[in-house]
Amino acid sequence: MILSRRRVAPVASDYHQPGSRLLDVNDLKTYFRTPRGMVRAVDGVSFSLDRGRTLGLVGESGCGKSVLSRSIMGLLPSTAERTGEIIFGSERLDTLGPEALRDYWGTQMAMVFQDPMTSLNPVMRIGNQITESLLVHTDMDKNQAKETALALLKSVHIPEAERRLKQYPHELSGGMRQRVVIAVALACGPQLLFADEPTTALDVTVQAQILDLLSEQQRERHMAVVLVSHDLGVVAGRTHDIAVMYAGQIVEQAPTEVLFSEVRMPYTEALLRSVPRLENTSHTRLAVIGGRPPDLIDPPTGCRFAARCPYVQPRCLEEQPPLQEADTPGHVFRCWYPVGTEAGKEALERNLAAQLPQAEAAVSGDLAVEAS
Amino acid sequence: MAGIGTAHLRPTDDVLLRVEHLVVNFAGGRGRTVSAVADVSFDVAERETLGLVGESGCGKSTAARAVMQLPAPTSGSVLFKGKDLTKFHGEKLRVQRPQIQIVFQDPISSLNPRRTVGDIVGAPLRIWKRGTPEERRAKVDEALDAVGLDPAIARDKRPHEFSGGQCQRICIARALVLEPQLIICDEPVSALDVSVQAQILNLLEDLKERYGLTLVFITHDLAVVKNVSDRVAVMYLGKICELAAPDRLYASPAHPYTAALLSSIPVPDPRVTTLSSGLVPGDLPSPLDPPSGCRFRTRCPRAQERCAVEQPQIREVADGQFVACHFPLVGDVAPAADVQPAVRPVSSGGNGAGTEASGGDDSTPEAPSGPSDAAPPDAPSDTPAGAPTDASSGDGARAG
Numbered sequence: 117m118i119l120s121r122r123r124v125a126p127v128a129s130d131y132h133q134p135g136s137r138l139l140d141v142n143d144l145k146t147y148f149r150t151p152r153g154m155v156r157a158v159d160g161v162s163f164s165l166d167r168g169r170t171l172g173l174v175g176e177s178g179c180g181k182s183v184l185s186r187s188i189m190g191l192l193p194s195t196a197e198r199t200g201e202i203i204f205g206s207e208r209l210d211t212l213g214p215e216a217l218r219d220y221w222g223t224q225m226a227m228v229f230q231d232p233m234t235s236l237n238p239v240m241r242i243g244n245q246i247t248e249s250l251l252v253h254t255d256m257d258k259n260q261a262k263e264t265a266l267a268l269l270k271s272v273h274i275p276e277a278e279r280r281l282k283q284y285p286h287e288l289s290g291g292m293r294q295r296v297v298i299a300v301a302l303a304c305g306p307q308l309l310f311a312d313e314p315t316t317a318l319d320v321t322v323q324a325q326i327l328d329l330l331s332e333q334q335r336e337r338h339m340a341v342v343l344v345s346h347d348l349g350v351v352a353g354r355t356h357d358i359a360v361m362y363a364g365q366i367v368e369q370a371p372t373e374v375l376f377s378e379v380r381m382p383y384t385e386a387l388l389r390s391v392p393r394l395e396n397t398s399h400t401r402l403a404v405i406g407g408r409p410p411d412l413i414d415p416p417t418g419c420r421f422a423a424r425c426p427y428v429q430p431r432c433l434e435e436q437p438p439l440q441e442a443d444t445p446g447h448v449f450r451c452w453y454p455v456g457t458e459a460g461k462e463a464l465e466r467n468l469a470a471q472l473p474q475a476e477a478a479v480s481g482d483l484a485v486e487a488s
Numbered sequence: 489m490a491g492i493g494t495a496h497l498r499p500t501d502d503v504l505l506r507v508e509h510l511v512v513n514f515a516g517g518r519g520r521t522v523s524a525v526a527d528v529s530f531d532v533a534e535r536e537t538l539g540l541v542g543e544s545g546c547g548k549s550t551a552a553r554a555v556m557q558l559p560a561p562t563s564g565s566v567l568f569k570g571k572d573l574t575k576f577h578g579e580k581l582r583v584q585r586p587q588i589q590i591v592f593q594d595p596i597s598s599l600n601p602r603r604t605v606g607d608i609v610g611a612p613l614r615i616w617k618r619g620t621p622e623e624r625r626a627k628v629d630e631a632l633d634a635v636g637l638d639p640a641i642a643r644d645k646r647p648h649e650f651s652g653g654q655c656q657r658i659c660i661a662r663a664l665v666l667e668p669q670l671i672i673c674d675e676p677v678s679a680l681d682v683s684v685q686a687q688i689l690n691l692l693e694d695l696k697e698r699y700g701l702t703l704v705f706i707t708h709d710l711a712v713v714k715n716v717s718d719r720v721a722v723m724y725l726g727k728i729c730e731l732a733a734p735d736r737l738y739a740s741p742a743h744p745y746t747a748a749l750l751s752s753i754p755v756p757d758p759r760v761t762t763l764s765s766g767l768v769p770g771d772l773p774s775p776l777d778p779p780s781g782c783r784f785r786t787r788c789p790r791a792q793e794r795c796a797v798e799q800p801q802i803r804e805v806a807d808g809q810f811v812a813c814h815f816p817l818v819g820d821v822a823p824a825a826d827v828q829p830a831v832r833p834v835s836s837g838g839n840g841a842g843t844e845a846s847g848g849d850d851s852t853p854e855a856p857s858g859p860s861d862a863a864p865p866d867a868p869s870d871t872p873a874g875a876p877t878d879a880s881s882g883d884g885a886r887a888g
Contacts, residue, residue: 324751
């Protein structure tokens with residue numbers, strides 16, 4: 117590689133001042149060319165992330181959450197067209213080509229993928245998979261790299277790390293493989309880690325172990341983490357902020373506790389209600405979100421959630437709501453008739469009077485929740 | 489865990505399905521045997537939903553498929569309406585099959601992409617030569633309507649034109665069309681988004697009510713299983729650990745594994761802090777070489793010497809709550825006192841105390857029923873609070 121090689125920098129405390137900005141994304145759009153037309157997978161997303169913070173990215177499948185993280189990393193197929201600004205540290209990433217980005221992958225930003233079975237090379241020993249990036253990105257020689265790999269395996273709590281270095285992925289369980297994937301991602305000391313549904317393929321007890329491991333590594337290394345998940349439970353306890361995505365856009369973003377206590381966007385509210393809760397008695401009726409997400413080739417002109425929204429009003433079908441600030445700093449949402457406001461309440465009442473099905477479903481779900 | 493025994497079975501007259509001492513072994517290569525289901529017994533009463541829950545590889549799907557004789561179990565009996573299905577073969581078994589249907593996890597791969605939805609849902613009727621073509625068509629329309637699809641539109645489309653949730657509705661319609669009495673749902677919502685998952689769960693509840701169905705609901709998601717079930721059986725490595733009504737099971741789990749599973753669930757509420765130390769360490773042991781005695785003992789915070797030697801029998805620790813554990817978390821001894829022996833692992837004193845506690849359980853059924861009803865909010869907070877100390881010692885034991 118021509119570009120300067122980066123060392124695995126030991127964590128220098130002055131370098132990682134809390135509150136300092138690491139990532140800025142402005143109006144990011146990622147469209148995919150398909151025979152039917154352009155699919156607007158990510159359509160105007162802006163957010164920023166400070167060092168050492170965790171952002172949860174939630175939404176249903178197809179909402180663009182994975183494409184968003186891959187767009188930032190620059191891991192897109194050739195059918196994709198990306199516009200918008202991505203500022204990492206003080207440098208623009210969106211203007212860099214794949215060759216230049218290689219200098220960032222691994223050393224500055226890394227990714228943990230969903231399926232640990234397929235993200236490891238099945239015919240390569242665990243040890244070599246970890247040392248590979250160390251040898252490419254740093255000045256380490258083979259012995260140093262091997263020792264670092266051993267230390268990494270120990271730090272992700274893999275028992276008998278010495279023996280594991282010589283093993284192949286199929287010899288490990290799913291949870292162990294995901295630990296290896298995390299070790300590979302952390303090898304060169306990235307400052308930003310994308311965890312794309314890191315526990316979706318794992319069992320619930322193993323999921324808890326892996327999420328703990330990620331939090332622990334984040335604290336120790338003072339990394340920023342983007343935790344992508346469809347499971348609100350996974351992001352609730354382990355993030356500083358949560359961004360809810362729907363149909364390629366961020367529809368609500370807030371500090372985690374604020375999001376759960378002061379929901380403004382009807383979609384977030386609906387998502388929260390449709391999850392079966394342990395505290396409810398059995399056979400509790402679940403609130404449902406009727407319909408399905410809009411076609412991203414030809415998204416509706418108004419609010420993208422309007423067709424499924426219990427609060428929908430004529431204005432929602434015509435005008436797209438902008439991302440507006442709520443009372444709490446850092447809380448933004450897209451809605452004309454937000455939940456928990458007079459306007460929202462009146463809108464819902466009007467819809468109930470008109471016997472709009474999605475409004476009735478939302479309310480009957482509500483009653484069931486409160487009755488328990 | 490590792491429970492054996494049939495203490496939890498009800499009288500045969502009341503149940504639609506009664507599975508006794510079910511064993512399913514697979515060849516593991518090199519002459520080894522995978523013990524996928526090892527002496528499992530359960531029963532399902534008519535119009536009841538039994539939830540089978542556990543981690544992947546615990547044998548929950550295998551057990552349910554063995555009920556359908558897909559494949560036939562290695563040993564044990566499957567009494568469906570009093571008839572032992574394991575004794576039937578060939579045509580005799582085939583004529584029993586319409587009464588038990590199954591809905592699989594992945595709705596898209598379980599539908600033939602080249603057939604129309606009308607064909608797919610009508611196939612069971614054609615195979616069984618039920619009625620005239622017109623009658624069949626009416627039946628198909630009725631089934632599609634019951635699962636919330638418009639028959640006029642859906643009938644002539646193919647599966648790829650539907651979303652995952654709609655495909656799952658089609659699978660359910662196909663299972664319904666022969667009017668079965670028992671439907672086995674094998675992770676029917678695991679592949680679906682939460683919003684769609686809620687629709688399917690509500691739909692299954694409606695259909696159960698409308699057609700008087702009995703369901704066996706397999707899932708790894710404890711919140712889902714709580715929502716749909718009348719009884720929940722928790723499985724671990726081919727054995728049943730605990731069986732109880734969901735509200736009781738979740739308020740006061742008796743088996744350490746159930747407690748660990750419950751504390752592992754991520755709660756969609758940031759105010760609830762998940763106590764990571766309440767979790768079970770390590771991975772599932774290999775079913776090729778399961779641990780002796782209780783199969784959960786290698787990960788159990790409360791394991792004692794006895795657990796390695798003696799396989800626990802399923803017994804009733806509270807009204808309707810059955811557990812296979814030597815040192816359950818529910819009994820007539822206060823949980824705090826019960827926990828103490830486990831903090832100091834493997835001491836004979838601890839053993840004795842645990843045994844006494846368990847011995848007294850059966851004789852005082854009313855003691856646990858009061859507190860668990862009155863104070864469900866207490867119980868969950870109690871469990872994680874008690875578990876951390878245990879788990880840390882368990883972790884150490886495992887590493888050594």
